[in-house]
Amino acid sequence: xxxxxxxxxxxxxxxxxxxxxxxxxxxxxxxxxxxxxxxxxxxxxxxxxxxxxxxxxxxxxxxxxxxxxxxxxxxxxxxxxxxxxxxxxxxxxxxxxxxxxxxxxxxxxxxxxxxxxxxxxxxxxxxxxxxxxxxxxxxxxxxxxxxxxxxxxxxxxxxxxxxxxxxxxxxxxxxxxxxxxxxxxxxxxxxxxxxxxxxxxxxxxxxxxxxxxxxxxxxxxxxxxxxxxxxxxxxxxxxxxxxxxxxxxxxxxxxxxxxxxxxxxxxxxxxxxxxxxxxxxxxxxxxxxxxxxxxxxxxxxxxxxxxxxxxxxxxxxxxxxxxxxxxxxxxxxxxxxxxxxxxxxxxxxxxxxxxxxxxxxxxxxxxxxxxxxxxxxxxxxxxxxxxxxxxxxxxxxxxxxxxxxxxxxxxxxxxxxxxxxxxxxxxxxxxxxxxxxxxxxxxxxx
Numbered sequence: 001x002x003x004x005x006x007x008x009x010x011x012x013x014x015x016x017x018x019x020x021x022x023x024x025x026x027x028x029x030x031x032x033x034x035x036x037x038x039x040x041x042x043x044x045x046x047x048x049x050x051x052x053x054x055x056x057x058x059x060x061x062x063x064x065x066x067x068x069x070x071x072x073x074x075x076x077x078x079x080x081x082x083x084x085x086x087x088x089x090x091x092x093x094x095x096x097x098x099x100x101x102x103x104x105x106x107x108x109x110x111x112x113x114x115x116x117x118x119x120x121x122x123x124x125x126x127x128x129x130x131x132x133x134x135x136x137x138x139x140x141x142x143x144x145x146x147x148x149x150x151x152x153x154x155x156x157x158x159x160x161x162x163x164x165x166x167x168x169x170x171x172x173x174x175x176x177x178x179x180x181x182x183x184x185x186x187x188x189x190x191x192x193x194x195x196x197x198x199x200x201x202x203x204x205x206x207x208x209x210x211x212x213x214x215x216x217x218x219x220x221x222x223x224x225x226x227x228x229x230x231x232x233x234x235x236x237x238x239x240x241x242x243x244x245x246x247x248x249x250x251x252x253x254x255x256x257x258x259x260x261x262x263x264x265x266x267x268x269x270x271x272x273x274x275x276x277x278x279x280x281x282x283x284x285x286x287x288x289x290x291x292x293x294x295x296x297x298x299x300x301x302x303x304x305x306x307x308x309x310x311x312x313x314x315x316x317x318x319x320x321x322x323x324x325x326x327x328x329x330x331x332x333x334x335x336x337x338x339x340x341x342x343x344x345x346x347x348x349x350x351x352x353x354x355x356x357x358x359x360x361x362x363x364x365x366x367x368x369x370x371x372x373x374x375x376x377x378x379x380x381x382x383x384x385x386x387x388x389x390x391x392x393x394x395x396x397x398x399x400x401x402x403x404x405x406x407x408x409x410x411x412x413x414x415x416x417x418x419x420x421x422x423x424x425x426x427x428x429x430x431x432x433x434x435x436x437x438x439x440x441x442x443x444x445x446x
Contacts, residue, residue, distance in 0.1 A: 005214055015374075040359055062162075063143045066080035068147035070149065083148070090182055100200050142161075144188060150173065191220075198236065202235070207239060210236060213237045233264045234269065235247060235269075238273050243274060264296070265325055293319065316341060317341075317345075317349075333356050333360070350372050351369070353369045354390065366390050381409075389427055391403065392430070397430070404422065405440045405443075419444045419445040
């Protein structure tokens with residue numbers, strides 16, 4: 001039976017019509033969800049930008065302007081813009097040096113202050129838009145600038161922080177301009193990173209400048225959040241060996257940030273200072289040592305908050321140094337192995353770790369520790385001496401003598417590493433009967 005041609009045509013038209021309806025339905029659904037997606041995207045961007053604006057509104061942002069300089073400086077290549085950038089670069093160099101020297105510097109990278117080159121906020125960019133919106137919302141611009149003046153005998157720079165001008169900073173007329181730039185950078189660091197500046201002066205044992213910067217911080221509390229301020233206050237009090245004040249600031253930290261690791265860290269620091277610098281009877285000293293260890297151990301405990309994120313490692317380094325000084329070899333080994341600190345230890349601590357392993361007759365690990373030291377510092381006589389002692393303890397006297405020769409040849413060594421000292425050092429009593437030992441000493445006798 002043949003199909004009806006008209007029925008086939010109608011069926012094809014119906015299928016085509018249904019497909020068109022289906023396509024329209026999918027298109028309508030797509031447009032609906034696409035519209036929802038676009039709205040969600042814009043809402044997400046709006047929320048993110050609002051959070052960003054709120055954060056920027058709370059920050060102390062200073063826009064650094066070109067300095068005004070005399071023609072003589074321009075002739076040397078120090079235009080106003082060059083001086084501004086040189087000061088910003090000097091600040092970065094100083095801060096990088098401080099951070100490299102002191103890993104325990106907590107709070108310095110999380111300060112609430114930022115310097116922005118004025119050029120970076122001109123034109124059409126996110127920073128320029130943000131600045132305009134913040135001004136519209138009522139946030140006043142803060143600026144840093146200054147001017148250089150010359151006399152017959154001096155070069156002087158005055159720094160202007162918004163509407164306040166600092167005391168003039170002066171160098172001799174024949175000194176390089178970079179010297180004045182350094183002074184200007186140090187002055188601006190009171191605003192940019194006062195915590196790092198305090199640490200900078202502490203490293204130089206300049207208590208007068210430490211106290212001057214701290215007085216500036218107390219007068220301008222907006223430059224530092226409470227967390228960093230309490231930590232800085234503890235450090236300044238300890239620098240002056242004012243232990244009562246240090247305890248008081250540590251208590252303020254505990255009230256503001258309960259159970260944060262920094263609370264135990266600062267208390268551990270206080271007891272460490274009491275152990276090493278305060279005069280006390282033996283019973284009090286023992287108690288201070290116990291409290292130092294207890295608090296520093298708590299810093300490494302998991303589960304406690306840590307605003308600064310780097311305290312546990314520093315606390316462990318302090319503990320390692322303490323155990324080494326106390327000849328508490330068992331605690332030193334346990335601390336190092338539990339926290340995998342071997343590669344992070346300083347040469348003196350790795351040397352102490354080697355002797356800790358020697359005391360437990362774990363000679364392979366002692367050998368590894370001493371070679372780490374030698375790889376770290378190179379040709380230092382005292383570490384070759386330690387390696388010689390390790391081989392002598394194991395009965396490998398020939399190799400011990402070889403390394404004693406290296407110790408004596410080293411350009412850097414203590415008074416204990418000398419031919420004269422080796423003639424009476426009890427460690428080498430057995431080796432004195434050896435001809436190669438005596439020949440080595442003769443070659444290096446004065």
